[in-house]
Amino acid sequence: MTDAVGGLNKVLAAEHAAVYAYGxxxxxxxxxxxxxxxxxxxxxxxxxxxxxxxxxxxxxxxxEAGAAYELPFPVTAARDAARLAALVEDRVTAAYLELVAVDDPSLRRLAALAMQESAVRGYGWQPAIAALPGHPAPAPAASPTGRPATSPPVSLDQ
Incomplete structure (x- = not known):
């Protein structure tokens, strides 16, 4: 099982970065x-x-939070900002995933709820479903123009 304080500090680091990014x-x-x-x-x-x-x-x-954080790409317009918000929510969700493995049931519950909240917020910024680990990405729905109706999921490798 994961160390509770260590897992909480990883989550805290993700939350610090999210607060900065949302600014x-x-x-x-x-x-x-x-x-x-x-x-x-x-x-x-x-x-x-x-x-x-x-x-x-x-x-x-x-x-403690960093004084500043390096963004994964330039954010110069609203479209970039939405992409950043979706990426941040994906990363926060991933940070909480480790916390669901701790012995404390209250922390597991907190982590599950936080993951749900982040996933919902992320979907609001970029309505696309990323593939689950080990599964192929779902094919995007085609619009009447033949182009994908939604943008592809944000890669966490950026």
């Missing part, structure tokens, strides 16, 4: 996307604070 996303969006960016920022900030408290309660030392 960038919010700066490059407007209207409904800006509202979604604000909601994502607030959700990740609340999770970050919750995780910090859980680490401290278990006698651990929470990791």
């Amino acid at each position: 960038v996303v919010g700066a490059r969006t407007s209207g409904g996307q800006r509202s979604s960016a604000t909601a994502g920022f607030n959700a990740h900030r609340a999770r970050r604070d919750q995780i910090r408290g859980l680490i401290t309660a278990r006698g651990g030392v929470p990791s």
Whole structure:
């Protein structure tokens, strides 16, 4: 089983990065996307604070946020911002996946709920379903023009 404090610190690092990224996303969006960016920022900030408290309660030392984070690609327009938000949510979901292996049932529940929330937010930014590990990616639905109706899933290898 995974060490609870170690797993929580990995999740905390992902939440720190998400808060930073959503600041960038919010700066490059407007209207409904800006509202979604604000909601994502607030959700990740609340999770970050919750995780910090859980680490401290278990006698651990929470990791601190970096002063800045290197983005995986330039974010110069709303489309880039949406792509970044989707990628961030995929990475946060992956970070919580390890936490579902801890002995503490309350942490497993928290991780499962956090993964669900991130997956829903990510889908809102980029409505595409990534393949499960070991399974082929689903074929995108064709639009009347013959082009894919949705963009392909964001690769985590960027």
